[in-house]
Amino acid sequence: MRKIAIIGSGFIGRAWAITFARAGFAVALADPVDGAPAAALRYIADVLPDLAANDLLGGATPEAVLGRLSAAPSYAAALDGAEHAQENAPEELALKIPLFAELDRLAAPDTVIASSTSAILPSLFTADLPGRARCCVCHPINPPYLIPAVEVVPAPWTAPETLARAADLMRAAGQAPIVMQKELDGFVMNRLQGALLEEAFRLVADGYASVEDVDVGIRDGLALRWSFMGPFETIDLNAPGGVADYAARYEQIYRRISPTQWRRVDWTGPVMDTVLAARRARLPEGELGARQVWRDRRLMALAAHRRKAAKEIGG
Amino acid sequence: MRKIAIIGSGFIGRAWAITFARAGFAVALADPVDGAPAAALRYIADVLPDLAANDLLGGATPEAVLGRLSAAPSYAAALDGAEHAQENAPEELALKIPLFAELDRLAAPDTVIASSTSAILPSLFTADLPGRARCCVCHPINPPYLIPAVEVVPAPWTAPETLARAADLMRAAGQAPIVMQKELDGFVMNRLQGALLEEAFRLVADGYASVEDVDVGIRDGLALRWSFMGPFETIDLNAPGGVADYAARYEQIYRRISPTQWRRVDWTGPVMDTVLAARRARLPEGELGARQVWRDRRLMALAAHRRKAAKEIGG
Structure with missing residues (x-):
């Protein structure tokens, strides 16, 4: 079973975990906060039945998908045997620089290390790493399990093979990768x-x-x-x-x-x-949360419609 | 039965005719080219069964909708008794100026006269008309019977009542009007x-x-x-x-x-x-036409999905 390490188990990390596990990958979640990966697994267990009800688990049961997920006790444990690490720390350069240094030190040489950042150029936090050629950005629109587009963004020193592997992995996970030819503020x-x-x-x-x-x-x-x-x-x-x-x-x-x-x-x-x-x-402020639930239900229904229309009418 | 005059029976005029007739209006099509309105009716007769099959005729049969449409022998005949005239001439200012003068001369004083123009400011072709207060733009995205948004755009002298009547009519026809507060190049x-x-x-x-x-x-x-x-x-x-x-x-x-x-x-x-x-x-050039048919089928399926989702999940 191909393994993915999710580094940081907040909202983006959880959504990535669902995306990869649904596609059949083993997914290990790690977080600097004790107990955070376990909390993420409980959250995910709540979301999966909704996805199953909308036929968005690829035919698998919520239990089967949940069985592919695990809480790792450390970054090293999550990275052990992982072909790809997806980093989801807060959007602060001062955090990303030491975190990427740590991940580059811990991960096996052939592990791709990707950041979910939406707004920080990969050159800014990978420049000094021995393994900088295997680092890139894979920026999703949240939640990736309902919105397929993902930006795969290289630093100037990212190896073409890294980009190709990241893009292939995204396709294998059911995503639609946009592979940028060079980094640019705001990506695409x-x-x-x-x-x-x-x-x-x-x-x-x-x-x-x-x-x-x-x-x-x-x-x-x-x-x-x-x-x-x-x-x-x-x-x-x-x-x-x-x-x-x-x-x-x-x-x-x-x-x-x-x-x-x-x-x-x-x-x-x-x-x-x-x-x-x-x-x-x-929309009164007190209803923002309920409306976010509505949005995700509309996104689920739209995903089901798009799959059906592509099949019946053509994509 | 409320009546609409369609002035110019090319692609935009035909699409407007379907939109209004589907909503229950009597629609008269007029065109400076002899035989053009009759050709438009034949085209519309071909489109209606597809819309019916996608439940996009509001429950009416294609025959019932077709029965609300007629080819008028002249602008005057089309305008007779119409509450609203929708002009769809080619996008040339030199054509719109004399055409609007003619329509303003022929139409009863309480008929709203609206242009479908996408790119010409209404002030440029209505400034000198005695009835300029009842003129405005109603710009659709084609085809309006599948895409609800319509821009209602005033010239500086358009009466507020004209805008309100045009917007109300658009809502009655199932459209979603955007009422601009003043004209601007490119509209919204x-x-x-x-x-x-x-x-x-x-x-x-x-x-x-x-x-x-x-x-x-x-x-x-x-x-x-x-x-x-x-x-x-x-x-x-x-x-x-x-x-x-x-x-x-x-x-x-x-x-x-x-x-x-x-x-x-x-x-x-x-x-x-x-x-x-x-x-x-x-997409090879020779397949552009087939792909346009595909686009309209996808738009029909999307319209049906949106209606269903709004009903079941909320709009």
């Missing part, structure tokens, strides 16, 4: 999300649209096609002659708009009063 | 789409990600949550304390990224060679 997804959010905040701050209008424009508009095609395939199918035809017809619109988007509004400034008032009018 | 959706596409082209042009990687990052990543929540609700649920907490935690990342996005690459320049090669490797 946060750069795309940031571009969209910056415009969303500008539209609200400048008084052109409401917070709810922006959400309607995406959830009842643009994101429907994006959710099964992505933006390039969308425009490829949006002009009779394909993507070059689309650019020839419509680029002038975007060329005109784009420079008017080259400024930002401070999200924590006055616009936040507007955003907050709009959101809390639709 | 093309500004959001443009922001995302500009970054997508930059990432590919600069060699950080492949065309397929960008599509994976959206379709298997960001657009899953966006497709039922929109971007503001997504970030509201992505930090324990809601959207203000999200901004406090993560704005620094976007503040750092944003200025690096303040430049554009020419979509029709060298990057298009890369985009085109990637797209044609996945």
Whole structure:
């Protein structure tokens, strides 16, 4: 049985553990806090029946998946025999640097060591490691067992073989890896999300649209096609002659708009009063937790729909 | 029976006709080309059974919906008794100006006259009309009978009542109106789409990600949550304390990224060679038409899924 070490058993680590165990891997969780891996296993035991009910355990029972998971007493124990270590420490460079040094010292030479960081470049915490060629970032969108995209990001010294192994592992775990050709602040997804959010905040701050209008424009508009095609395939199918035809017809619109988007509004400034008032009018603060449960149920139903539609209509 | 005049019976006009007729309105199609409305009705008759098979006709039969549609011999005949005229001429200002003058002359004073334009500000073709207060834009994403979002955009002189009537009509037709507070180049959706596409082209042009990687990052990543929540609700649920907490935690990342996005690459320049090669490797040019049929089937299945999920899990 192929083994994965989960380093740090908070929300991201737990979600990774579910993802790998569901795909048939042995998963050992380790955490600097005593008892944290055991608490993570209890949390996971609560989540698995919901996934089974939505046919999202690949046919396995919750008990079978749980049987692939274990709490390790130390990083060394978790890493023993693991082909891949997935690090999920808090997003602080000062923590990642000594942690990666420790993992690089403890792990067998052929273990890939990957960070879940969303915003720290891998070059910043792997530069001085003897084993820096086997280190990279594998950044998920949480929770990875419901959202397949994962960014695989190299430092300048990451070996091509490391990237290939990380990407292959992600595919084996049912994920959809994005393999970046070099590191870049924000990677791919946060750069795309940031571009969209910056415009969303500008539209609200400048008084052109409401917070709810922006959400309607995406959830009842643009994101429907994006959710099964992505933006390039969308425009490829949006002009009779394909993507070059689309650019020839419509680029002038975007060329005109784009420079008017080259400024930002401070999200924590006055616009936040507007955003907050709009959101809390639709969802009181006390209901945020219940709405997160709703979100995960909608994500589960969407995952089931996407699998069915791909099978019946084509992917 | 409430009546809608469809002015111009090409692809957008036909799709609007289906949308309104499905919702129970009488719909008259007019076109400057002889025989065009009749051809549109034949096209619509072909589409309706597919919609019925996906339970997207609100329980009506294709025959019943078809019975609400008629080909009008002239603009005047189509406008006679219509509460709303939806104009769908080609995207050329030089065409819209005389067309709107004609429609304003022919339509009863209380008929709302709306353009489907995606990229021309309503002030540019309604300024000199006696009835300019009853003119606005209602911009759909095509096809509106599968994608609910519609932008309702005022010129500076559009009456608030016009906007309210247009928005009410859109809701009655099953659409999700975005009512802009003032006109702006690109409206809301093309500004959001443009922001995302500009970054997508930059990432590919600069060699950080492949065309397929960008599509994976959206379709298997960001657009899953966006497709039922929109971007503001997504970030509201992505930090324990809601959207203000999200901004406090993560704005620094976007503040750092944003200025690096303040430049554009020419979509029709060298990057298009890369985009085109990637797209044609996945989808030969000869299969674009079949893939558009696939897209519409996936959109139909997604619409059915969204309705079911909203009912069972909550919207």
